[in-house]
Amino acid sequence: MKSNTPSVMASVTFRDCFLCVSAFISFVFVFVTGADFVRFVSFRAIYHNLSGGALQCRESVTWSVALRDGDVLRAVGVDVLLLVLFSVQHSLLAWGPVKRACQDLLGVLNRTMYCFTTALALQVLMRCWQPVTSAPCLWSVHNTSWDIYFPLICFILHFLCWAIICSILLIFDYPELLGIKQVYYECLGLGDPLSLKSPRAQRLFAHLRHPVCVELLAVLWVLPTFPLDRLLLAVYLSVYLMAAHSLDTQDCTYLNRQLQTKLKLFCAPLEDNGQSNNSINKQD
Numbered sequence: 001m002k003s004n005t006p007s008v009m010a011s012v013t014f015r016d017c018f019l020c021v022s023a024f025i026s027f028v029f030v031f032v033t034g035a036d037f038v039r040f041v042s043f044r045a046i047y048h049n050l051s052g053g054a055l056q057c058r059e060s061v062t063w064s065v066a067l068r069d070g071d072v073l074r075a076v077g078v079d080v081l082l083l084v085l086f087s088v089q090h091s092l093l094a095w096g097p098v099k100r101a102c103q104d105l106l107g108v109l110n111r112t113m114y115c116f117t118t119a120l121a122l123q124v125l126m127r128c129w130q131p132v133t134s135a136p137c138l139w140s141v142h143n144t145s146w147d148i149y150f151p152l153i154c155f156i157l158h159f160l161c162w163a164i165i166c167s168i169l170l171i172f173d174y175p176e177l178l179g180i181k182q183v184y185y186e187c188l189g190l191g192d193p194l195s196l197k198s199p200r201a202q203r204l205f206a207h208l209r210h211p212v213c214v215e216l217l218a219v220l221w222v223l224p225t226f227p228l229d230r231l232l233l234a235v236y237l238s239v240y241l242m243a244a245h246s247l248d249t250q251d252c253t254y255l256n257r258q259l260q261t262k263l264k265l266f267c268a269p270l271e272d273n274g275q276s277n278n279s280i281n282k283q284d
Helices: 004-050 070-092 096-128 149-171 181-186 199-207 212-220 229-244 249-266 270-283
Strands: none
Touching: 004 096, 004 149, 004 181, 004 212, 070 096, 070 229, 096 181, 149 212, 212 229
């Protein structure tokens, strides 16, 4: 028995180290991808307009001519394929049977793998994205009286939207969303962190796919210059975001109750905070 104990302890320690390293690598990759996505979908287009770079579209051609251009059709086809690839990965791995199969295969690393492959699909989309510069823009403030002020307004709006998105992700337990908390709890023998939440919270997490829908829609559509490839990106992701939501009145009631409870908690005297926290945990 004594000779077997060190090997068992070594195997457990190696497994824990493997889980932690995998979760950390995924976290770094997802974080870098998120920063790249902010640059890709937001600030690159705004900076291009502010810096007076080359036009992102060709106003001298008509839509009828542009839509018969082989280069335009080829770029549109590649972009649509990239969007479909991303949505298939993002939805297929969240589909019940596939999710259960991945859970059986990967165990506690299931959420980590989901986030990693989502970031990988986003990287492929951003690296292979084809700008459509041979077609007219839907709108552009380039060389108009708003060519400075409107991009600045867009920059401020996008900055606020991304700040709200980051705040919401933190509120919704960012480590758990990325699969880090699951690994941490597994290594400490605490089980699945989601199982420790109330049934109403579990129901909300099951229905709430993207808690930052409104902010992402604003980021997708409010830009100083709107070329054809941006229209594809905005329409596709907007439809995808809205189709993924399945909140009902019970979820909205629970969210409103949680908000009211948090406001009362912040307004309560400091000495009552501990007691209020305990009562909230017991109820929810």
